[in-house]
Amino acid sequence: MAMIIKATWVSVFALTAVLLVILVPAGEAVTCSPMQLSPCxxxxxxxxxxxxxxxxxxKEQKPCLCGYMRNPSLRxxxxxxNARKVSNRCKxxxxxC
Structure with a gap:
């Protein structure tokens, strides 16, 4: 019985954590991935x-741009x-950096 209650609380905690991640927007948290710029x-x-x-x-990847500029493969x-023109057109x- 104690094992079932413990498992239930763990499940409730995990579900709450998942809902918080989905429903509460992260402030400046951005996953830097150059592949996110593939539409450009x-x-x-x-x-x-x-x-x-x-x-x-x-605009979403703005916090990552300096890192991309420092990367010799992406620089x-x-x-x-053309990247500057795109940036200007996107305001x-x-x-x-």
Whole structure:
């Protein structure tokens, strides 16, 4: 009986934790993933205008941009002249790192 009650409390605690994660927005918590910027690929690699999704993802990933600029594999994409144009069109200032 004690084992069932303990298991029930653990289940309730786990469910509460999951609901808090889903329902309570995290302040500035962003998972930095350059793959989140994939909607911007065509705008960065060509001169096509950025989509609304691209701008939304770019704004979401703003806290990560300096890290991307420091990464030698990503620097050429996020620091390119086309990337600056995309940033300007999305009304997102390029961060000073």
């Amino acid at each position: 690929a065509s705008a960065i690699t060509s001169s096509s205008p950025p989509s609304a999704l691209c701008c939304a993802k770019l 050429r994409f996020v620091s390119s002249s 997102l200032p390029i961060p000073r």
